[in-house]
Structure formats: C-alpha cells, structure tokens
Amino acid sequence: MINYKDLIKDSFKAVVEDLHYSQATVDQYFSKNYRQYVDGKELDYERFCRHMRIQKQSIKGISIDFKTIVQENHIVFTRHIVNITTVENRTAVIQVIAEFHIEDNKIQYCNELTHMISGDQRERDIGSRQ
Template identity: 30%
Template sequence: MSQDSESFIRQLFKAFTDFSTDVESLRGFLTPDYRQLVDGRELTLDDFISHAKALRTHLHRLDINVQQIVCQGNKAATVHIAHAIRSSGESSRIKVIAFYSFKDGRISLIDELTYVLEGGNADRELGSVQ
C-alpha cells in the first residue's frame, strides 16, 4: 500500500481539517480497533472522533502542512506542521512526528509526538483534546 499510503494520509488530513465535513466520515479512514498514541496518551477510535469534534469546537481553522513523508509497505511516517487558529484569533503552530500502520486498507495505528513551535501552554493539549 506504500504508493497509496501517501495519498491516503493526505486525504485523511484534508477531511480532518475540513470542518464542513461530517466528523463521522473520518471513521472510514481508520480500522475499528484503531489506536492513537499522542504524547503518552492513548486514544481509541471513539476517542479520536471526540477529539475531532472538540477541535472543531475550539478552533476556527486547522491547516496541516506535510514537511516529510516516507511510506513503505503497510507503514508510513510523517513530519508535519499543524497551524491552528482558535475562534479568538489566537494561533499556534505544532510540529508533529507521526508513525502510521495500515491494516485492511485503513490506518490501524498512529503513534505521534508533538512539539509546540508557537503558542501557549494550552496548545500542548491540542493533539489529544476531548
């Protein structure tokens, strides 16, 4: 799936950051047993959906700029920058280093670390806010 992995990840990012799309549609990108590890926290598929809903509540806009992407077989890795703009107008930039595993054509695991490049203490929680 390596060639398709890059476009699949980019499609996920597009759907994740398009706040006009139905959050439930994100389930189509992820396996039912999906796990996401973010800075020491573990999210299930339902937690991830709650996370996406929370971001849409707290943020006015979210953009993801992929800096690096490597895909091999059923694995992939990205380095990307998330630019979040809150409803208040405050913004933050967060660097994310993520590893992905695919199963049955969908993502089964994302293991990521985040680092706030610009923003406040509250921005450290954006990667797993519920």
C-alpha cells in the same frame, strides 16, 4: 505497492482540516480498531472521534503542511507542521512526527509526538484534547 502516503494526506484533508465533523468521513479513513498514542496519551476509536468533535468546536482554522512523508509497506512516517487558529483567535504552530499503520486500506494505528514551535500554551494539547 499501494500508495498509502496519499491515504494519509487525504485523511488529514478530509478529517482534520475540514472544520465540520462527519462520522461517515472518519469511518472512510479510520478502522474501528484504531489506536492513537499521542504524547503519552492513548485514544481508542471512540476517544479519537470525541477528540475530533471537541477539536472542531475550539478551532476556526487549521492547515497541515507535510514536510516529510515516507512509506515502507503498510507503514507511513510523517513530519508535518500544524497551524491552528482558535475561535478565540489564539494561534499555534505545532510540529508532529507520526507513525501510521494501514490495514484494509484504513488507518489502524498512529503513534505521534508533538512539539509546539510557537503559540499560546493553552493549545499545547490540541493533538489529544478531550
């Protein structure tokens, strides 16, 4: 069985934690048919790309700490902690529980719930900000 847990971890490091937006990097990890559902909002591939560009404009630091990651066939579940610092020096710590579906070695689907553990409430939408 292919280890998709590493694909998820690698995609977070390359796409989320890197503060510079790269369309080529997004394309390396995410399907053009990508759909993300986060806290009741739906993002298609284009809206996800826009979200990542906007997110990178508002943060100066982000780190992901995977607490739990489980794979069954082409589905990966994670529980991870996101620590962010904005360009205005606001901070937030957010817990994320997410389900990912992999197809053709790319992330095709994500359904996630976020919970702000601490921080400035203005960062509450960091997972879906448009």
